[in-house]
Amino acid sequence: MYPASIEQYHRPATVDEARAAYAAAGGEAMYIAGGMSLMQAMKSRVLSCRALIDLSQVSELRGVENSGGRVRIGAMTRYRAVAESRAALGPYQALADAADRVGDRQVRNRGTVGGSLSWNFVVACTPVAALACGASVSILRADGRRESLAIDDFLQGPMTTALSEGDLLLGIEMPVPANPASSAYRKWGVVVDALPTIGVAVFVELASASSCRNARIAVVGLPGGPARTPRAEARLKAADLGDPSSLAACAKAAAEECDTAADPWIGASYKSHLIERLCLEMIGTAVRRARSQMS
Amino acid sequence: MTREISVTVNGTVYRKQVPVRLLLVDFIRDVLDLTGTHQGCTYEGVCGACTVQLNGEAVKSCMMLAVQADGQQVTTIEGLARNGVLHPLQKAFKEHHGLQCGFCTSGMIMNAEEFLRTNPRPTEDEIRHALIGNICRCTGYQGIVAAVSAAAEEMSAAGTPAKSGS
C-alpha cells in the first residue's frame, strides 16, 4: 500500500509557521505528528492531502513541564518522553502508565500525546487517561483564537473531537492539587501492549489516608469511546478507602454502568468482568501512590 | 510532487530527488539499494521488519515518508558492522540460533541495538517486552531472546561504548 500523490511537504519550526503553511494550502492540508495513525490512513487511501505539514520540528509543542502549580504536556511530546517523565507528571502518573504501554518501542519513539488525542480512536490509551486526569486541552483555532476546553468536552465520540479543520492542538494541562493525589491506568488487550480490549484509568485526591476529596474514573473499550463512570466516582468519593468491600462496590458499580459490547474475540460479560477487575486494581494503585506522598 | 532531500545513511550523505509520497523503507531499499531492511506488512506497521534507526532511535521505516528523514541520520543493518567485524548482536544472533529465514532479523537487531543502549543489562522479561514490535514467524523467539541476552553480556563485559546510531 502506498499513499496517494502528495504535492507539498512542509516542516515548520513554529506554531505560527505551521498555521501559515496550513492556510496557504487552501484547505487541502493535513498536519502529521508521529504518523502512527495517519500513515496507516494515508497508505490505505482513507485520507489524502495536497500538502502535508509535519509538526515534528515545532519545539514549542514538545515537553512535560511541572511549574506554577500546573503540569503541562505539549501536543508533540512523544510517548517515550511521557513515559520517562514520571517525576514531572506528579499526580498524573496514569498518562505515563498509558504511554509506557502503547504498542511497541518503535511506536512510542514516534507517536505523540497530541496525535492520539486528535485522532481519538475508539480504543486508545491516552484519551481515557487524560479523561480521568481531568485535563484541559489547549487549542489554537484556524483563525488564530486560542481556546481551552475540558477534556470531557474535547472528546466527542469515536474519531470525533472539538477540533475543526485547520485547528492545532497545542497541549494539555492539569492543576497540581493541594492534597496528596495520584492516578493509574491499566489496559487488558488481546496480546501484551495491544490496543485495549478494556482499559481503566483512576484519579484520586485524598482528604485523609482513608477518604477521597475527589475521584475520577474513566473506562475505554466501550462502543462509544472512552467514558467516565459517574456512579462509581460518587461511590469512591464516599468510600472508606481502608475497607476492601467499599472499594469492591465502586468497581462493581463501574462495571454495571458501562454498556459493553461483544467483538469478534471477546464477549460483553467478560469485558464487564475486566472493567470490575481493572477498576479495583487501579483504585488500589492510585490510592497507594497518593498515600506515599503523605508524611 | 517531488522534493530534494539530503539524508545521512550509515554515515554517507545521499542527496536525492524523491516523490513526496515515497515511504522511507522504499527510499532505503529501492533508491539506495540497501536491501537489508525488509518489508513485511507495510500497510499496518505491525511486523517491525522495516525497523531502522532515525537519529539513533528505532522506528518503522514503512510508517514514515522519506522526506521526513530530510536532514536526519538513518542507520540500517548495513551500518552496524565496523571494518568487516560483526556487531556483537549480529554475532550473537548467528551463534544463538536467533534466525532461520532471516526476514525479521535486521529489524530485530536495529530495535535491540537501541534498546541495549537504554538498558545495557536487561532481564529476559525486559528483552521480550522490548521486542514486541518485531514479529518472527520462524524461530519461536527463544533463540532471539538468548542472542540479545548474550550480546548484552558481551557488550557490558567489553565495556563497549554506547554507540549513538552513527
Ligand SMILES: Cc1cc2nc3c(=O)[nH]c(=O)nc-3n(C[C@H](O)[C@H](O)[C@H](O)COP(=O)(O)OP(=O)(O)OC[C@H]3O[C@@H](n4cnc5c(N)ncnc54)[C@H](O)[C@@H]3O)c2cc1C
Ligand atoms: C503498531 C501500533 C500499535 C499501536 N498501539 C496502540 C496502543 O496500544 N494504544 C494506543 O492508544 N494507540 C496505539 N497505537 C496508535 C498510536 O497511539 C498513534 O500514535 C496515535 O493514535 C496517533 O498519534 P501520532 O502522533 O502518531 O499522530 P498522527 O498519526 O501523526 O496524527 C493523527 C491525527 O491527528 C492529527 N494531529 C496530530 N497532531 C495534531 C495537532 N497537534 N493538532 C491538530 N491535529 C493533530 C493528524 O492530522 C491526524 O489526523 C498504535 C499504533 C501502531 C502503529
Ligand code: FES
Ligand atoms: S513493513 Fe514496516 S512494520 Fe511491517
Ligand code: FES
Ligand atoms: S527468522 Fe524467519 S521470520 Fe524470523
